[in-house]
Amino acid sequence: xKCFTICLLAATTFAGTAAxxxxxxxxTVADVIKYPRTIYAGEVAGVATNAQGHIFVYQRAGTPWVAxxxxxxxxxxxxxxxxxDQNGTFVREIGKGNYANTMATSVRxxxxxxxxxxxxxxxxVIKYAPNGxxxxxxxxxxxxxxxxxxxxxxxxAPPADSEGxxxxxxAPGLGVTPAGAAAAGRGAAAAPLxxxxxxxxxxxxxxxxxxxxxxxxxxxxxxxxxxxxxxGWGANNRVAKFTPDGVFIKSFGRTGSDNESLNSPRSLAxxxxxxxxxxxxxxxxxQVLDNNLTYLRSVSGVGAxxxxxxxxxxxxxxxxxxxxxxxxxDTAGEIYKLQLNGSVVGxxxxxxxxxxxxxxxxxxxxxxxxxxxxxxxxxxxxxxxTLK
Amino acid sequence: MKKxxxxxxxxxxxxxxxxxxxxxxxxINDTQTVAQLPYxxxxxxxKLPRDEFLGEVQGMxxxxxxxxxxxxxxxxxxLLQFDANGNFVKEIGKGFYGFLYAHSVRxxxxxxxxxxxxxxNIVAKFDPTGxxxxxxxxxxxxxxxxxxxxxxxxxxxxxxxxxxxxxxxxxxxxxxxISDGYCNNRVVKYDRNGRFxxxxxxxxxxxxxxxxxxxxxIQxxxxxxxxxxxxxxxxxVVLDNNLVWKTAYxxxxxxWSNCISTAPGKQYLxxxxxxxxxxxxxxxAITGQIYKAELDGTVIGKFGQxxxxxxxxxxxxxxxxxxxxxxxxxxxxxxxxxxxxxxxTAAPAGAR
Numbered sequence: 206x207k208c209f210t211i212c213l214l215a216a217t218t219f220a221g222t223a224a225x226x227x228x229x230x231x232x233t234v235a236d237v238i239k240y241p242r243t244i245y246a247g248e249v250a251g252v253a254t255n256a257q258g259h260i261f262v263y264q265r266a267g268t269p270w271v272a273x274x275x276x277x278x279x280x281x282x283x284x285x286x287x288x289x290d291q292n293g294t295f296v297r298e299i300g301k302g303n304y305a306n307t308m309a310t311s312v313r314x315x316x317x318x319x320x321x322x323x324x325x326x327x328x329x330v331i332k333y334a335p336n337g338x339x340x341x342x343x344x345x346x347x348x349x350x351x352x353x354x355x356x357x358x359x360x361x362a363p364p365a366d367s368e369g370x371x372x373x374x375x376a377p378g379l380g381v382t383p384a385g386a387a388a389a390g391r392g393a394a395a396a397p398l399x400x401x402x403x404x405x406x407x408x409x410x411x412x413x414x415x416x417x418x419x420x421x422x423x424x425x426x427x428x429x430x431x432x433x434x435x436x437g438w439g440a441n442n443r444v445a446k447f448t449p450d451g452v453f454i455k456s457f458g459r460t461g462s463d464n465e466s467l468n469s470p471r472s473l474a475x476x477x478x479x480x481x482x483x484x485x486x487x488x489x490x491x492q493v494l495d496n497n498l499t500y501l502r503s504v505s506g507v508g509a510x511x512x513x514x515x516x517x518x519x520x521x522x523x524x525x526x527x528x529x530x531x532x533x534x535d536t537a538g539e540i541y542k543l544q545l546n547g548s549v550v551g552x553x554x555x556x557x558x559x560x561x562x563x564x565x566x567x568x569x570x571x572x573x574x575x576x577x578x579x580x581x582x583x584x585x586x587x588x589x590x591t592l593k
Numbered sequence: 594m595k596k597x598x599x600x601x602x603x604x605x606x607x608x609x610x611x612x613x614x615x616x617x618x619x620x621i622n623d624t625q626t627v628a629q630l631p632y633x634x635x636x637x638x639x640k641l642p643r644d645e646f647l648g649e650v651q652g653m654x655x656x657x658x659x660x661x662x663x664x665x666x667x668x669x670x671x672l673l674q675f676d677a678n679g680n681f682v683k684e685i686g687k688g689f690y691g692f693l694y695a696h697s698v699r700x701x702x703x704x705x706x707x708x709x710x711x712x713x714n715i716v717a718k719f720d721p722t723g724x725x726x727x728x729x730x731x732x733x734x735x736x737x738x739x740x741x742x743x744x745x746x747x748x749x750x751x752x753x754x755x756x757x758x759x760x761x762x763x764x765x766x767x768x769x770x771i772s773d774g775y776c777n778n779r780v781v782k783y784d785r786n787g788r789f790x791x792x793x794x795x796x797x798x799x800x801x802x803x804x805x806x807x808x809x810x811i812q813x814x815x816x817x818x819x820x821x822x823x824x825x826x827x828x829x830v831v832l833d834n835n836l837v838w839k840t841a842y843x844x845x846x847x848x849w850s851n852c853i854s855t856a857p858g859k860q861y862l863x864x865x866x867x868x869x870x871x872x873x874x875x876x877x878a879i880t881g882q883i884y885k886a887e888l889d890g891t892v893i894g895k896f897g898q899x900x901x902x903x904x905x906x907x908x909x910x911x912x913x914x915x916x917x918x919x920x921x922x923x924x925x926x927x928x929x930x931x932x933x934x935x936x937x938t939a940a941p942a943g944a945r
Contacts, residue, residue: 247690
């Protein structure tokens with residue numbers, strides 16, 4: 206056959222390019238974040254960019270503390286929300302010393318360049334204005350953490366919160382568990398803390414049509430400024446919608462696997478027409494809802510999504526990270542690029558800590574064309590991925 | 594001058610002192626046959642700023658330029674750099690998420706600085722200036738797990754999760770070897786990018802082959818052999834580069850930690866027979882010195898003794914021996930670090 210030599214040559218050339226399987230996208234990475242002298246890389250949970258290309262890195266840092274010599278057990282973290290410019294040069298820290306600081310989870314920037322921080326253990330979503338001042342809060346941090354009797358079972362009911370009840374569903378926050386239970390829980394959704402105290406919150410697992418979160422994982426916005434919160438690290442397993450002023454509108458989802466359910470929604474994004482895409486990690490799919498949180502369809506074949514992003518522009522794309530778990534670097538780790546209708550354009554990467562590999566991606570940003578920023582909790586870093 | 598004791602009396606003494614000590618092989622007969630190495634302390638070598646204290650000096654390592662790194666519980670865990678004259682240079686990693694309870698610091702052949710922290714369960718790699726975190730191995734227990742009653746997890750050991758790791762070492766291919774440690778009783782090998790390669794040991798404590806009881810220190814020679822200070826068993830285990838068991842040296846006492854010199858030429862294996870925490874009665878008679886040996890375990894000599902005041906040792910935890918004639922010790926119960934110089938020729942046995 207005439208093309209034998211040429212075809213063979215093309216085949217060997219194709220095989221020679223690094224691991225190019227069908228559907229693999231070409232990409233390069235850059236290590237752009239330049240920490241200042243006094244700040245070190247921590248366990249990076251969140252990354253986001255703003256309209257000027259500044260990069261926000263949200264990391265677990267320092268040491269979380271629990272107080273002794275106290276009437277109850279109080280705790281706090283020392284996470285850092287850091288802003289870098291488009292060249293990766295450090296600009297400032299945002300929200301230093303804020304009361305919610307417990308476990309950095311994700312960060313997003315809205316159309317007005319407000320910076321939103323999500324803390325799943327404090328159960329809060331915090332909105333900072335572009336100048337770093339506090340603009341709004343959703344949720345309330347538990348006053349104290351409970352103690353369980355070692356060996357199982359729950360201890361005496363903890364003292365009531367100082368601020369009283371009203372609207373608290375199953376509260377988020379820190380559990381105190383026997384060693385065995387903690388081992389089983391690692392990597393899975395953290396166990397919720399106190400049982401519901403009544404009020405407007407429902408029993409755990411029924412979606413909790415109310416303000417309070419059991420483990421917020423991510424936040425997103427539509428063109429009108431409505432706020433969508435994925436509430437996925439606790440029992441709620443829902444997506445909640447709020448007005449731009451933070452008034453609760455409604456929820457979608459409850460624990461389960463059918464169309465109306467979610468299981469550990471870990472991330473979410475909104476497209477130009479207001480549809481909502483939810484990384485339904487525990488159900489190995491992306492749930493697609495309309496702007497009223499009515500179920501539209503599911504997207505499968507993207508592994509167990511831990512982080513998703515919808516890119517802006519005339520043609521929008523959906524990026525989905527099938528992140529490897531923190532305890533296993535030898536599985537998963539690829540990121541998918543899809544059209545909004547769910548058809549896969551391609552995929553790139555695999556789990557690992559070397560450059561061009563991805564280690565437990567907790568969040569991705571895709572604001573800039575053909576560019577994805579990864580917040581890698583497994584490697585304590587951000588990589589800037591440029592798709593070729 | 595120390596009284597020399599017959600091995601039988603030594604064994605009886607060991608059995609009565611403390612359970613930990615009695616687990617050691619009763620073959621410490623060094624007072625009779627092991628040469629004393631002449632040595633000299635350099636008094637007051639490490640100079641801290643006024644009003645600052647060293648805490649427990651858990652880790653001690655030098656780099657190729659003679660800079661020294663101390664990993665201390667001070668009370669915040671701090672990584673401190675000193676220059677070749679013992680002057681304080683700077684602190685590295687203040688506020689770092691990987692620091693909580695210092696255990697060891699080592700420097701690889703590229704002068705990267707590696708810390709082992711048994712509070713965060715993190716082994717971290719810093720660039721030679723200590724400005725940039727290059728890699729982490731292990732996972733810090735997450736905040737969302739809350740307070741774990743009873744201490745660290747007792748689940749099955751995993752490839753990428755360390756539990757109170759103790760030490761780290763490297764071979765000439767930049768593979769990473771971690772002694773893991775207080776819970777998992779194993780040794781784990783990773784490649785240069787932190788990918789799991791192999792492990793040796795089992796979670797349960799054991800005294801036989803492929804078993805450990807608190808692997809507390811680890812070193813690798815230029816050929817790639819791995820040496821593990823198996824502290825609870827009072828022995829130094831030798832593995833090949835694939836973590837296959839080769840042998841164990843059992844005549845070196847409490848086996849807290851080890852150091853292999855990396856100066857050009859022949860390598861030596863140093864092993865500390867550290868006096869134990871709490872100084873049980875009689876323990877100083879059979880512990881306190883550091884041994885020097887060939888890589889194959891043939892003894893060359895020993896130096897030092899237990900004591901609360903310098904230049905004696907108070908629970909040597911880790912020590913540096915890059916240059917086999919210069920030893921830097923990190924000590925727990927004295928909150929101090931010391932510098933010693935050894936003469937290369939040994940004095941006759943029995944001389945003090």
